[in-house]
Amino acid sequence: MSSGKAPTTVERVRGVLAAHGARFERLMSRKKPEPKKTLSGIELRQHSFQPGKPVSKKKRKHGAFSFSSLASFSYVRFSVKEQTLFAKRMSFLVKAGVPLLECLHLIRQQTRSRGKVRVFDRIIKDVESGQFLSTSLRRFGSLFGDFAINIIQVGESGGILSQNLSYLADELHKRYLLRKKVLGALVYPVFITFATLGITGLLTVFIFPKILPIFSSLNVTLPWTTRALITISNFLRVDGLYLILGLVVFFVAFFIARRKIPALRFWTDRLTIAIPFSGSISRNYNLSNFCRTLGLLLRSGMHLSESIAITAETTNNRVYRREFAHIADAVTVGGTMSAELNKNHRLFPDVLPHMIMIGENTGNLSNTLIYLSELYETEVDELTKNLSSSIEPVLMIVMGLLVGIIAVSVIMPIYEITQHLQPR
Numbered sequence: 001m002s003s004g005k006a007p008t009t010v011e012r013v014r015g016v017l018a019a020h021g022a023r024f025e026r027l028m029s030r031k032k033p034e035p036k037k038t039l040s041g042i043e044l045r046q047h048s049f050q051p052g053k054p055v056s057k058k059k060r061k062h063g064a065f066s067f068s069s070l071a072s073f074s075y076v077r078f079s080v081k082e083q084t085l086f087a088k089r090m091s092f093l094v095k096a097g098v099p100l101l102e103c104l105h106l107i108r109q110q111t112r113s114r115g116k117v118r119v120f121d122r123i124i125k126d127v128e129s130g131q132f133l134s135t136s137l138r139r140f141g142s143l144f145g146d147f148a149i150n151i152i153q154v155g156e157s158g159g160i161l162s163q164n165l166s167y168l169a170d171e172l173h174k175r176y177l178l179r180k181k182v183l184g185a186l187v188y189p190v191f192i193t194f195a196t197l198g199i200t201g202l203l204t205v206f207i208f209p210k211i212l213p214i215f216s217s218l219n220v221t222l223p224w225t226t227r228a229l230i231t232i233s234n235f236l237r238v239d240g241l242y243l244i245l246g247l248v249v250f251f252v253a254f255f256i257a258r259r260k261i262p263a264l265r266f267w268t269d270r271l272t273i274a275i276p277f278s279g280s281i282s283r284n285y286n287l288s289n290f291c292r293t294l295g296l297l298l299r300s301g302m303h304l305s306e307s308i309a310i311t312a313e314t315t316n317n318r319v320y321r322r323e324f325a326h327i328a329d330a331v332t333v334g335g336t337m338s339a340e341l342n343k344n345h346r347l348f349p350d351v352l353p354h355m356i357m358i359g360e361n362t363g364n365l366s367n368t369l370i371y372l373s374e375l376y377e378t379e380v381d382e383l384t385k386n387l388s389s390s391i392e393p394v395l396m397i398v399m400g401l402l403v404g405i406i407a408v409s410v411i412m413p414i415y416e417i418t419q420h421l422q423p424r
Helices: 011-031 041-048 057-063 067-073 080-095 100-109 114-128 133-138 147-157 161-217 224-260 262-274 276-299 304-313 318-332 337-341 350-363 365-420
Strands: none
Touching: 011 365, 080 100, 080 161, 080 365, 100 114, 114 133, 133 147, 133 262, 133 304, 133 337, 133 350, 147 161, 147 276, 161 276, 161 365, 224 262, 262 276, 262 318, 276 304, 276 318, 276 365, 350 365
């Protein structure tokens, strides 16, 4: 009877609880899914910029940086003058105790260009997220340059940002003035050259054809200068536009090829140095920039080999850039800069390695380089002042010869015709 006895209510409840308990244990014994890891701000930025890992549209919407977004800034350009004003304003504001983020906001408010406003918005967003100013500027290396970015980076790491920004502003301002002097000295010769070509073309194309029928109607042998001028005049009247178009296409293609082909750029830079008068200006200009940039980097606390490498990257002339890169490699393996400079007297005058050797021995290399930069800048100033007075006589002689040849070509046939006239 006991085995066939119906279970009581309590026993039925215990059986149900036991069954549910076994089911609960089976569920809990299953492998639990890993919880999603929450990234911090810095980790999230590092995750977003992993090479080769695409950023989702949602992340891009919230401001994640990508190389495709960098393409939208490709048309933006900061001139040397604008970079100087940026560094000067930042130096003044930081020195006055204004927080870095507020400094950027103030400069952004004073910017009128939409493209540059977008650049500053990107920089402000990076600084707000905890990045260094130099790290954000490095995204726009083509706009600000490695030299300026490294100066700012050293200032941030050493706590002398205001001082380095002031150094940077002075350096960029001196570069701007030096380049302005060189370009200003070339204005007058270029103007005289175009004026000479314009007057010669006007006489050949418009004036000479008016009297050409007179020569054609006469049965006389024309001088060779007149025949050559007739041929040139006919060619310019018929195919002059094609000639101008061809010259424009040639120069545009040449400058594009110069930018794209390193060998052509190197050859043209070497030719610039080899030209007698402009070569002296080019050498002194590059040496002045080299000494000032290197001296400023050393003064800011950077190592010599790294400073030379950065200076090489900021040098426009490819011949000097290659030499500076070789010097940086030699210094890295234990060589001295003065010994390397002394190997190439064509690019580096004797005074340069001698003064740098003195600076290396006395431990005052940065000040020695600053002194040398001022010395070469003075040389450039003197050469540019004498450029106009030196080239002016040559241009006047060339202009006189061209106009004289045209005048003789017109007068000689008339003179010969008058010689054959017989009075009645």
